[in-house]
Amino acid sequence: MIETVHVPLGARAYDVVIGPGLIGEAEARIAPFLKRPRVFVVTETRVAALHLDAFRAGLGGIAAPVLELAPGEGTKDWTNLTRVVEWLLDERCERGDVVVALGGGVIGDLVGFAAAVLRRGVRFVQVPTTLLAQVDSSVGGKTGINTRHGKNLVGAFHQPVLVLADVDVLGTLEPRDFLAGYGEVAKYGLLGDEGFFAWLEENGPRLVLDTALRVEAVRRSVQMKADIVVRDETEQGDRALLNLGHTFCHALEAATGYSDRLLHGEGVAIGCALAFDLSARLGLCAQEAPSRVRAHLQEMGMRRDLSDIPGDLPGSEALLELMGQDKKVVEGRLRFVLARGVGEAFVTGEVPPEAVRATLDAAR
Template identity: 50%
Template sequence: MSVIPVELGGRSYDVHVGRGLLETLATIGSGLKKNRAVPLVADSNALAHHGARLIGGLESAGHRVAIHEISGGEAAKSWSQLERLTDWLLAQGVERGDRVLALGGGVVGDLTGLACAILKRGTGFIQLPTTLLAQVDSSVGGKTAINTSAGKNLVGAFHQPSLVLADLDTLATLPPRELRAGYAEVLKYGVLGDPAFFNWLSDDGAAVLSLDPEALEHAISTSIAAKARIVAKDERETSGRRALLNLGHTFGHALEAATGFSDRLLHGEAVALGMVLAARYSARRNHLSLDDADRVTRVVASAGLPTEISALGLDCDGSALTAHMLHDKKMKSGTLPFILLRGIGEAYLARDVDLADVAQFLDGQSQAH
């Protein structure tokens, strides 16, 4: 098992990565009360696959568990679901010093985290991510949010968990497509800041996707440690350092919006394609070699992830895609910064990108590949 600290002063916490962690939560987690039920917010699929192990371990330690089940995927990150969840937590008598459990993927973590951020002006919670995407990305760093009609994750708060348990056993039940989508975020850490890790993934990525225990723990622990270092330096994304974690996301979110935030394009798939586009656009600006852009494309493709806009069958052009980008949270004074590359492992924040040029680039991508 690996333990990665997220150093945030009085809000510091640990991320545990290993097998069999759900059963041992009662011995690892602090703040779990025995005088009333432990509140568990769970994705219906995660509950079906992993609930027995988690609840059994808690009950063996003398805890009772109350369950609030979430279903509906990304659509569950809504005002109505947030209201339902906060009302349920209040009905359970949750106090600020309690720990609410979030079992599932990024949707449950985001929704539960936001509910806990606003409940009594801040209630503790524990992330129990059951997807690769959530384990290496959304469960760490304290970003919580819901979606609105204007766009994805536009209503939210920074609210750090008190503990994260990334149980590798949960990944065995993931559909292959979901696993590949999560792997895109693993690749992201290599592309943005760790060329040695990128090279390792180029050689051994297949072992990660086949759930080889040693390769899987190394990939997840390395990814989380990279994110923890960035979050510790720029928790609230004010210096630009944390913005580097959005590599692939500006392009990716536009593509998600164009596909209606549906299962036509999963978030991780959008990030993968977004990284390819960011690499190619960096090459267009002569900041990245064509060889490196092609290498990013090959490694993404080798993982079974999308690399071409044309494969999505979109009924929109580059201008329509850049229009979606105008809702991006990173917009400042009418300018949208992009995360681009000077080399593999050398991401940077570009504040001088012309969206008209991006639209023209995207039109060319749709036609040329």
């Protein structure tokens, strides 16, 4: 049941290995990349409690000093970037060594960025432990941290040398965290593969309990992302399609203080629903498209509207201001990923602000 997606980026090519039991095979999978039997593992406390012992056992004879960080989006900041880099230097991490990011998207982004800047670039392995990280953030080489100005505004493109996506660890996720990751899975069907979205409509509710379905969902998501990354590694064109829902999402994350009020994948799901609402409002797609999106999110028990976010939110004008800090702003103009239908996304800068305000107001 092991699947491998190859990401063919020339000298930076790597494999994403997907399947059950991969943490137990860590030594065999990682050893070929090592010049000495030693890796440097950065994780966070919740993941460590669940998976660190098994990962260390899987490493066999490979030494593995470990740094544990606090969980949560707030860890992805300057302070913790400095902490990781200084710890790696304290541990005598050499340029030929390998750093391992064991955790979800926060750990993967932070550790990948630390690896990118340490000694002008050391190699790293992603061992993603959440559904969101397995299907999205661990693949493609985007690394970075958040600042007070917004999400992921400081970072670097730094590809891993290997991704080990062990679907068994997904069974330890809380239902909310699993569904947050599913927001990114659904995104792939919505942006470019109506057939995959139809497959999710049929199989989505069974992913939690069926290992084979989990493997297939992760494989198809990773393959779609890999295909886009190969065409556009540094997001000059097609790769921007992967940001479907993210312009809304990043503003909502900023508005909620990057807190547990809104998980990233929940923001993506709400953002996708809003992107389809906006597309219909602009006459780009039929009203049946956003209705279909919302129906599937509802069937999965996911958040779909601003009203699903606990606590107060800023007004629509303030949310628009937050969108203005998004990385996709070009010459002061917001760029949205919109859709002509399910599986037919495109990028545009021609979106009237009043239409965005009306879409946000309708979702409250």
